[in-house]
Amino acid sequence: MIVRFGFVAMSVLLENASPSRTMTFTNFAKLLDREAAVRKLERIAEDNLHNTLRIMKHAIAHDIRMYRLSSKLIPLATHDALADWNPFEALGPSFKALGAFVQKKGMRVSFHPDHFCVFSTPRPEVLASSERDLNYHIAMLEAMELPATVKCNIHIGGAYGDKPTSKARFVEQFGALPLRLKERVTLENDDKTFTVRETLEAAEEVAVPMVLDIHHHAVNDGGDGSMEELCTHLWPRIVRTWREEEIRLGLAEDELPPKIHASSPKSQSDPRGHADYVEAEPLVQFLRQIAGSTPRLDCMLEAKSKDAALLKLMDDLKAMEAQGQNIRVIDEGSVEIWS
DNA sequence: ACCTGTCAAGTCTGG
DNA sequence: CCAGACTTGACAGGT
Numbered sequence: 001m002i003v004r005f006g007f008v009a010m011s012v013l014l015e016n017a018s019p020s021r022t023m024t025f026t027n028f029a030k031l032l033d034r035e036a037a038v039r040k041l042e043r044i045a046e047d048n049l050h051n052t053l054r055i056m057k058h059a060i061a062h063d064i065r066m067y068r069l070s071s072k073l074i075p076l077a078t079h080d081a082l083a084d085w086n087p088f089e090a091l092g093p094s095f096k097a098l099g100a101f102v103q104k105k106g107m108r109v110s111f112h113p114d115h116f117c118v119f120s121t122p123r124p125e126v127l128a129s130s131e132r133d134l135n136y137h138i139a140m141l142e143a144m145e146l147p148a149t150v151k152c153n154i155h156i157g158g159a160y161g162d163k164p165t166s167k168a169r170f171v172e173q174f175g176a177l178p179l180r181l182k183e184r185v186t187l188e189n190d191d192k193t194f195t196v197r198e199t200l201e202a203a204e205e206v207a208v209p210m211v212l213d214i215h216h217h218a219v220n221d222g223g224d225g226s227m228e229e230l231c232t233h234l235w236p237r238i239v240r241t242w243r244e245e246e247i248r249l250g251l252a253e254d255e256l257p258p259k260i261h262a263s264s265p266k267s268q269s270d271p272r273g274h275a276d277y278v279e280a281e282p283l284v285q286f287l288r289q290i291a292g293s294t295p296r297l298d299c300m301l302e303a304k305s306k307d308a309a310l311l312k313l314m315d316d317l318k319a320m321e322a323q324g325q326n327i328r329v330i331d332e333g334s335v336e337i338w339s
Numbered sequence: 340a341c342c343t344g345t346c347a348a349g350t351c352t353g354g
Numbered sequence: 355c356c357a358g359a360c361t362t363g364a365c366a367g368g369t
Binding site: 340341342343344345346349350351352353354 | 356357360365367368
């Protein structure tokens with residue numbers, strides 16, 4: 001199995017390269033010249049896009065071909081008070097350049113809209129802003145001219161005291177979205193509410209691929225905690241959600257490999273928190289279990305030390321290779337691993 | 340240069 | 355029913 005690794009949003013190795021500079025609405029509202037204030041938002045967004053390109057070039061220089069784009073590329077993009085503003089007019093060329101770079105280098109990128117995107121909500125106004133937020137992310141992918149293989153990863157949402165009903169509401173409300181939005185989504189199990197099994201059921205019902213987060217699973221397994229259950233029963237179904245997406249999009253087999261998230265617990269007292277680095281040993285144990293049935297896999301690292309955590313993990317994997325542990329480091333961003 | 344409180348958005352918990 | 359937690363990078367305003 002070939003595994004590619006990626007990191008999230010910012011680099012801790014590049015200086016002054018934030019892709020998430022912002023302006024709060026409070027400060028926007030303080031500016032008297034609205035026209036100038038909007039231009040300032042656009043300038044910040046241009047900076048964020050420019051830094052995103054720098055980060056991706058840095059990633060490619062280290063053979064890293066997987067990257068999660070920041071959700072904060074355009075400040076206040078979906079704010080009510082800026083509904084008349086179309087940032088894509090000014091930002092079109094920069095988005096297009098980003099997309100061209102991604103395609104040229106064969107990178108896999110994604111977005112992860114944060115916890116305001118909640119399709120299980122019983123509140124109509126929250127549903128509406130969730131759709132607007134998802135639409136914003138997808139409009140950025142479209143401005144980059146990236147195909148439908150490039151996704152936004154979301155969670156199911158809250159349980160509101162009744163998980164089965166909330167899950168059914170997710171299926172109904174998400175299912176009612178236009179295909180243009182639905183076909184750009186993956187569903188991920190979360191660390192508090194919806195387990196792998198529940199998320200998988202929802203993903204199967206609405207026909208979107210599922211992203212497995214193994215750390216979330218470790219802290220929220222709903223009784224499916226055993227490696228056996230995960231690897232022999234749930235994982236093959238997860239793989240199938242990706243295979244079916246390949247068929248829907250008319251792709252060849254393994255053109256769109258399954259994706260997982262990996263991170264390590266921050267501490268015993270805060271097991272849900274993300275540690276600075278990712279521990280190699282438990283991750284490799286899991287990867288070896290699924291290696292036989294999964295030819296390609298992409299693994300997003302969610303660690304506080306971002307790209308530095310990725311490079312450190314690769315060093316640790318290299319050390320495991322030296323000990324003859326069924327692993328071969330291909331380059332700085334990928335490994336081959338077998339059971 | 341560094342520290343602290345605040346920030347557009349949601350949900351859950353505990354008082 | 356409301357305040358605070360959750361989580362998290364970055365800004366603004368202070369020293």
